[in-house]
Amino acid sequence: MSGSWTVGRYLITRLEQVGVRHVFGVPGDYVLGLMDEIVDSEIELVGTCNELNAGYAADAYGRVNGIGAACVTYAVGGFSILNAVAGAFAERVPVVVLCGGPNRSDRDQHRLLHHTLGDYGVQVDVFAHVTQRSVGLSSGEAAPDEIDDAITACVRHRRPVFIEVPADLVTEECRPPEPIDFDLLPPSDPDVLAEAVSEAAEMLGRAESCVVLGGVEVHRFGLGEQLEGLLDHLGWPMATALMGKSVIRETHPNYIGVYSGALSEEGVRRTVEEADAVLSIGAWMSDINLGIYTAQIDVGRLIHATADRVQIKRHYFDNVYLGDFIAGLRDALPDGSSRGPRIQPAASSLFESFEPVSAAEITIERFYQRINHFLDEHHVVLADAGDSFLCAGDLIMHEGVGFICQAFYCSIGFTIPGALGVGLADRSRRPVVFVGDGAFQMTAQELSTLIRFGVAPVIFLMNNRGYTVERVIHDGPYNDIQNWRYHELVRVFGGGFACEVRSEGDLEIALAGVRKHPDELSFIEVHLDPDDCSAALKRLGAALAKQRFS
């Protein structure tokens, strides 16, 4: 690879350098030249059925791989992928969105080109609202800096960026790429860091009982091992918020479960709420993540560290990075300082036996109890927004990156294309999807892309005939949906293993079938009573309804 460089080759080379191995997208004439560059590279181009689904796949891929990418055409593609990009922005997932655009000469002549809206800059303006950086490449001379600036912003801030490439610019010559450290964070301010660590250590040292609350940013900034080291050092119990689920392996003896206010399992709730000090590491204090503000954590007992800021009680320390703060605490606190209540590890639920009653109708509660014994370290769970992620919160994840959900942005339909991203990001692990029927209908066609690319997820379609979450919040005819023969879709889209479950006996047969088809997409349609939902959902619904209509 020597000689002259082009803007297209430069851009794709940079993607390779930051670890992108797959790009999800849909072709269109403005972007075919750029797609040729991808086809000619080490990166695999993964065609999805539509652009929104490409965005969801790239997001989920980014959660596992560290960074994701999508490639779509002008306007009809860009505007269609927007919601997925907004989700990645809200949940801090680094995704590079490449988009074709009209030739520069056509722009200058203000031609009425297809897919355009009069103002050719409209896409870049729109994406500025939901990305860390939104840029239209301007020339062969400027493009390398524009590209490097955008990709650096993506990696450093763990947020999506948008790069629009005029079709005629792809083949234009540019300078070769120079070495660059994309992930170079500025150091924490040493004095602020020292003061924050000192005050936190003093507060934690005085407390009779401490608990750690782990959150999603531990995963985004790759601090799982560091946090596990701190936990081993201190011996305190640790819970996670729902979005932070699985930031450390959940078989860790100090891990006690998901904390989400009044929705939590009682033992977890009391351990967190009754501790003298709560050390929150990378958690977001958002509504659903913390049980719709039913969380009872007294700010006077709280140390709340996020990406680049530490809050202790009611004051803030800026320019303190999460990793530096964890390292500082580890040095400042004595080891073995286990205090507070005896720890009841979450993983102990794995020792409760499950005896199926063949003829018994399947219920949500019994279903997830059974699944807890089915999952192993080769699985990655994706739980769609709704009862699926509330129930799946109680499942035990064996590995660090075992659980993926959108518990803040909550865009339903994320998990089917998400399984495509996860499956391609790590071929050694099998995605396991829990998705309701309403969510599934949003993005159902992406089953076909899973089959096409040989990804073999296990999909549990929880058919309870409608938008169950909405029913619980506030019911009306709008919560009904058309019932499908869901499991038959597998055959329509090209094959795999599919079956239906109505009883506990059916579920045993289905799980045996899943194990017999390790290399094929498995699709289990679970028929549930429309009124059956988790106890947590009932509590959530009551809390949401009160907020919305109060």
Added chain:
Amino acid sequence: MSGSWTVGRYLITRLEQVGVRHVFGVPGDYVLGLMDEIVDSEIELVGTCNELNAGYAADAYGRVNGIGAACVTYAVGGFSILNAVAGAFAERVPVVVLCGGPNRSDRDQHRLLHHTLGDYGVQVDVFAHVTQRSVGLSSGEAAPDEIDDAITACVRHRRPVFIEVPADLVTEECRPPEPIDFDLLPPSDPDVLAEAVSEAAEMLGRAESCVVLGGVEVHRFGLGEQLEGLLDHLGWPMATALMGKSVIRETHPNYIGVYSGALSEEGVRRTVEEADAVLSIGAWMSDINLGIYTAQIDVGRLIHATADRVQIKRHYFDNVYLGDFIAGLRDALPDGSSRGPRIQPAASSLFESFEPVSAAEITIERFYQRINHFLDEHHVVLADAGDSFLCAGDLIMHEGVGFICQAFYCSIGFTIPGALGVGLADRSRRPVVFVGDGAFQMTAQELSTLIRFGVAPVIFLMNNRGYTVERVIHDGPYNDIQNWRYHELVRVFGGGFACEVRSEGDLEIALAGVRKHPDELSFIEVHLDPDDCSAALKRLGAALAKQRFS
């Protein structure tokens, strides 16, 4: 309906007043209160599988009904529908988009609510780029004016508008609605109008041969009858641009066919390009609409009237409205002034007989020849972007509003949810859809909503194994897609008539089946050779490829 009014009731009442009878949407907790208002009104709420599809349905509904509406939840719904709204903006379709939003009190407290992105105003800002008006309702006192301003802008400009309604504002009291004329256009400037009409009439009066080119704005501003009156008065031949197809009934003896530059049928092309004067009424000079700038209309022979401006040769008259200009020309020009070549009516193709050869493999050319004899005045054709709309351009439409396509914005996948909108807008007519496999995969799930609401379109799925248009422009592996057993989807989604066609004999059997099932969705999967496409598409592809990669 007396006593106190609420913002929700006011808004829905205004929708009823401008002629909305169906609202397409997907529920979400921020919008359930507003949906209750719809459920309690005369308007039917039509739940779609996802928001993009709700937007396409509302757009197509608006094209037939005169105005359409959609209702979605905050962010995840709003951003998902954006592309459909951008399409309606580009193609001047009036659509009112209603969207729920967080309570005003939560905004003031800067809470981290689900679906939010930090800045609560982000949706209104994003939609400002693709709508005539984008507004977040602010209070019970201000809402009536804010609503009236937005709906008036929608109706007058024939463009979409976006109205965000905080959840807690729906039930807040407001003043009752006052009488309003939403569609009141300001008059043309009488002096400018007189000068434009006089110069145009003089130019047309001097010409040896004249031709009228009808365009989409004739339909949007409801000027079809007026244009037909002008045509009857003058006796000149009339062609339409692709987007303007069917702005008058195509069985009119003066209608000669679709003009799209080098893509046109030769007789149509010559009639237009060789006329001494071309009177363009409401046509858009966009790329695909006019054959990728292969149109050869000398601007020195052109009178080009659009919504509010007339161009004669190289100068412009502003503040002249299309309807006033047509009326002015009718008064200024003598009747019966038929000049130029003898007219070959497009409808004469209906007299060419079609004899099926049972065993012959079906080809695109023969397929559309046969369909021309199948269509009647009870049909409305929807042709998806791609070879479908190029081929369907040559079909003869019997009624004024018989043909719907997105020939400017060209968002593929529009027609399946579009058929839902068309079918509900006019229950007396049967939508007939032509859609390629790539386009179909984008929005396939909306078949289920057609079935659910008892809409009975005839859908021709043209299966040629990939993105044929892109193949013609520039081929690569990205143009391949997964093959489905498309016709089996009908059973999965709840029933209807479905079959496959490989030969001309199969097609006869299929059409007989369609006629036998007038009240059910009919789905015909037509298997085509992947290399079979229309001659027009081959010419289009060559022209596009030259532009894009030159």
